[in-house]
Amino acid sequence: MTTSRRFLLAAGTLAVPRIAPAQQAPGVTANEIRIGSTNALSGPASAYSVISRGLEALFKRLNDHGGVEGRRVSFIVYDDAYQPPRTLEQTRRLVEQDRVAFTFNQLGTPTNSAVHRYMNQRRVPHLFLASGADKWANPSEYPFTIGWQPSLRTEAQIYTKHALAQKPDARIAVLYQNDDFGRDYLAGVRDVVGARFDAVVRAASHEATDPTIDSQIVQLQSTGADVLVCGILPRFATQAIRRVHDIGWRPMMFMTNVSISAGAVIQPAGPGRAAGLMTSAYLKDQTDPAWADDAGMKEWRGFMRQYLPEADLTDNNYLYAYGVGSTMIHVLRQCGGDFSRENVLRQATNIAPMELPTLLPGVQVQSQPSNYKVIRRMHLQRWDGRSWVRFGQAIEGSDV
Amino acid sequence: MEGVCGKPPIRPNPADASQPARGAAIRLRRYLPPVASLAAILAPLWLLEGFHLFQLTVAVIMALAVLGLNIVTGYSGQISLGHGAFFAIGAYVTAALMSHAGWSFWATLPPSAALCGIVGYGVGLPALRLGGLYLALVTFSLAVAVPQLLKHRSLEAWTGGVQGLFLSKPEPPPWLPLDPDQHMYLLAVLVAGCCFWLTSNLVCSRIGLALMAIRDHPVAAEASGMDIAALKTRAFAVSAMITGVAGALSAVTIEYVAPDSFGLPLSITLFVGMVVGGVASVLGPVFGGLFVLFVPSIAESISRATPGVVYGVILIVFLVGMPDGIAGLIRRAAQRIGWSAEDRTT
Numbered sequence: 001m002t003t004s005r006r007f008l009l010a011a012g013t014l015a016v017p018r019i020a021p022a023q024q025a026p027g028v029t030a031n032e033i034r035i036g037s038t039n040a041l042s043g044p045a046s047a048y049s050v051i052s053r054g055l056e057a058l059f060k061r062l063n064d065h066g067g068v069e070g071r072r073v074s075f076i077v078y079d080d081a082y083q084p085p086r087t088l089e090q091t092r093r094l095v096e097q098d099r100v101a102f103t104f105n106q107l108g109t110p111t112n113s114a115v116h117r118y119m120n121q122r123r124v125p126h127l128f129l130a131s132g133a134d135k136w137a138n139p140s141e142y143p144f145t146i147g148w149q150p151s152l153r154t155e156a157q158i159y160t161k162h163a164l165a166q167k168p169d170a171r172i173a174v175l176y177q178n179d180d181f182g183r184d185y186l187a188g189v190r191d192v193v194g195a196r197f198d199a200v201v202r203a204a205s206h207e208a209t210d211p212t213i214d215s216q217i218v219q220l221q222s223t224g225a226d227v228l229v230c231g232i233l234p235r236f237a238t239q240a241i242r243r244v245h246d247i248g249w250r251p252m253m254f255m256t257n258v259s260i261s262a263g264a265v266i267q268p269a270g271p272g273r274a275a276g277l278m279t280s281a282y283l284k285d286q287t288d289p290a291w292a293d294d295a296g297m298k299e300w301r302g303f304m305r306q307y308l309p310e311a312d313l314t315d316n317n318y319l320y321a322y323g324v325g326s327t328m329i330h331v332l333r334q335c336g337g338d339f340s341r342e343n344v345l346r347q348a349t350n351i352a353p354m355e356l357p358t359l360l361p362g363v364q365v366q367s368q369p370s371n372y373k374v375i376r377r378m379h380l381q382r383w384d385g386r387s388w389v390r391f392g393q394a395i396e397g398s399d400v
Numbered sequence: 401m402e403g404v405c406g407k408p409p410i411r412p413n414p415a416d417a418s419q420p421a422r423g424a425a426i427r428l429r430r431y432l433p434p435v436a437s438l439a440a441i442l443a444p445l446w447l448l449e450g451f452h453l454f455q456l457t458v459a460v461i462m463a464l465a466v467l468g469l470n471i472v473t474g475y476s477g478q479i480s481l482g483h484g485a486f487f488a489i490g491a492y493v494t495a496a497l498m499s500h501a502g503w504s505f506w507a508t509l510p511p512s513a514a515l516c517g518i519v520g521y522g523v524g525l526p527a528l529r530l531g532g533l534y535l536a537l538v539t540f541s542l543a544v545a546v547p548q549l550l551k552h553r554s555l556e557a558w559t560g561g562v563q564g565l566f567l568s569k570p571e572p573p574p575w576l577p578l579d580p581d582q583h584m585y586l587l588a589v590l591v592a593g594c595c596f597w598l599t600s601n602l603v604c605s606r607i608g609l610a611l612m613a614i615r616d617h618p619v620a621a622e623a624s625g626m627d628i629a630a631l632k633t634r635a636f637a638v639s640a641m642i643t644g645v646a647g648a649l650s651a652v653t654i655e656y657v658a659p660d661s662f663g664l665p666l667s668i669t670l671f672v673g674m675v676v677g678g679v680a681s682v683l684g685p686v687f688g689g690l691f692v693l694f695v696p697s698i699a700e701s702i703s704r705a706t707p708g709v710v711y712g713v714i715l716i717v718f719l720v721g722m723p724d725g726i727a728g729l730i731r732r733a734a735q736r737i738g739w740s741a742e743d744r745t746t
Binding site: 041042043078079081082083084085088089092093095096097109110111113114117118178179180181207208209 | 450451452454455458548551553561562563564566650654655656658659660661663665666697700707708
């Protein structure tokens with residue numbers, strides 16, 4: 001960060017003029033709290049727009065029950081089509097024109113990157129982003145930005161912890177896609193293994209454009225590794241599962257939870273070949289019969305029936321929305337009527353550990369001013385040949 | 401032809417010229433449009449602030465990018481659906497030089513424009529053999545390919561890969577009492593103003609007329625001794641340079657570049673801006689830039705649920721109501737009231 005000092009200088013010049021303290025708490029009136037967000041309501045990533053629909057419904061329910069401290073929440077979502085310049089434009093519209101108190105659950109990694117500095121210069125809370133990147137948990141440089149879901153790096157830490165707990169002298173192979181997504185996995189393994197990284201870890205990477213990853217699999221097998229951690233996208237996940245099985249390699253194999261769709265990954269690879277494959281989860285699975293009578297899931301289903309009767313209940317973005325929205329509402333309640341930006345940020349970064357209706361048992365939501373990783377624990381699950389089966393306790397990522 | 405290339409069709413009648421009032425009217429006709437335009441360009445500096453000024457800055461940048469496209473598609477008649485690629489290259493060269501090499505923004509403009517010009521020249525070569533729809537597809541493939549190339553490992557040290565690059569806007573000099581948004585607007589207007597001026601000179605020159613001749617009747621143009629190959633490829637190069645400069649401005653305005661910023665929708669947006677503003681017009685891109693920036697927001701404010709439909713309807717209304725673009729409408733209106741047309745001929 002060669003420019004960090006210039007950031008601060010720019011922050012000073014940008015923040016001082018024009019936003020005079022005419023309003024004590026921007027976006028807050030006697031009966032309203034204004035919250036902004038951006039999402040891909042159009043364009044290639046618009047499948048995620050259901051998150052905004054879920055959040056709007058959740059705030060509607062909150063308002064129907066009297067809002068927070070007598071104030072209604074108005075939740076303004078603008079479309080950025082997943083284009084970073086549009087995100088900046090829409091975010092500036094939210095902050096400068098609509099004068100929102102803060103933004104909440106803006107979607108995407110490149111899109112949030114485009115407003116990361118702006119939000120911190122303006123000192124506007126940039127809360128609970130819908131992105132799995134690890135960089136949102138950086139309270140010393142970017143105190144106004146906080147993520148929510150477990151990062152990819154946390155996920156890799158959890159796999160490594162479990163592998164070392166089972167086999168203390170494990171030799172770990174990491175297969176990752178050579179980009180930010182894949183490298184977060186390598187970083188997570190390194191976090192846990194530490195100084196022994198060079199001795200026990202063998203890594204192989206591939207490009208998103210490679211036709212196959214067969215040679216990487218063979219290369220990793222030849223290192224004698226008995227654990228395989230994969231940070232790869234679904235198409236390669238199918239290949240990896242099949243190839244590892246077919247060459248007779250039987251490592252303890254972990255697959256990123258990005259690539260575990262039964263229909264898109266496991267079936268094409270062959271459900272039998274995937275037996276024993278492990279992955280992780282933090283949300284409940286609405287199709288799992290185990291949750292048929294679960295109180296939390298009943299609460300979620302009741303909410304969906306009443307506020308989103310048309311919605312597709314198999315879309316787990318609604319579970320995500322319910323979880324992240326509940327966290328936001330919890331923070332608003334915790335504010336105790338003081339919705340200034342300082343206090344909203346203080347409360348958002350001081351969440352005492354709590355469980356939520358749509359999160360797996362043992363997976364808590366929490367934050368401290370020094371640790372912005374809101375969800376740190378995940379459950380492991382194993383493919384038993386027909387479906388994913390959870391086992392053991394929730395495991396916490398390492399604190400780095 | 402009257403009003404061609406900025407020469408006002410003033411034919412002072414000797415009888416009228418003797419009357420001082422008439423002379424004043426002529427002076428008014430001659431000087432009012434430029435003075436009024438200058439005022440209209442500079443007024444937002446004080447009238448708008450923060451977000452609105454930022455939006456206007458982006459509109460100016462889009463206008464500049466559309467201007468580039470207009471040279472190749474409007475004046476020289478070669479359809480390009482890939483100008484988003486040049487925009488991206490311009491943005492990335494500036495971003496890479498500023499964030500890796502610590503260059504100042506101004507210093508990055510020449511290399512940025514030069515690289516875009518070279519790539520544009522290269523794209524102009526197949527354009528010699530492929531006309532019309534085929535060229536549209538070749539440029540289209542460029543627009544599809546560039547965001548992926550920007551992520552490629554071999555370029556990652558420079559492009560920052562998927563994560564993109566961060567940079568800072570140039571800070572206003574201490575003697576200039578402007579905040580960063582005002583300064584950025586002024587900068588964009590200055591750069592864009594230069595490009596518009598140069599372009600209007602270009603299209604009014606022999607070269608501009610030659611381009612239009614090639615567009616309208618290539619056989620006749622060649623028979624008149626015009627070097628079609630050289631003109632077409634150079635038109636592509638100049639066009640890419642201008643769009644690339646717009647990309648460079650965009651990089652410092654947004655202070656962030658990422659492959660997702662320069663996808664296919666950008667190229668289509670530029671094309672829409674060109675057609676709505678006015679094909680083969682220097683003034684048209686200004687309206688095109690304003691249109692592509694503001695109409696989507698207006699559509700979103702009219703209907704939260706179906707902004708795309710509203711946008712489509714507005715677009716159709718514009719195309720039906722102003723078949724030769726906003727600039728064409730203005731030109732006809734100006735001709736009707738007898739003032740010199742601000743705009744260039746088509």
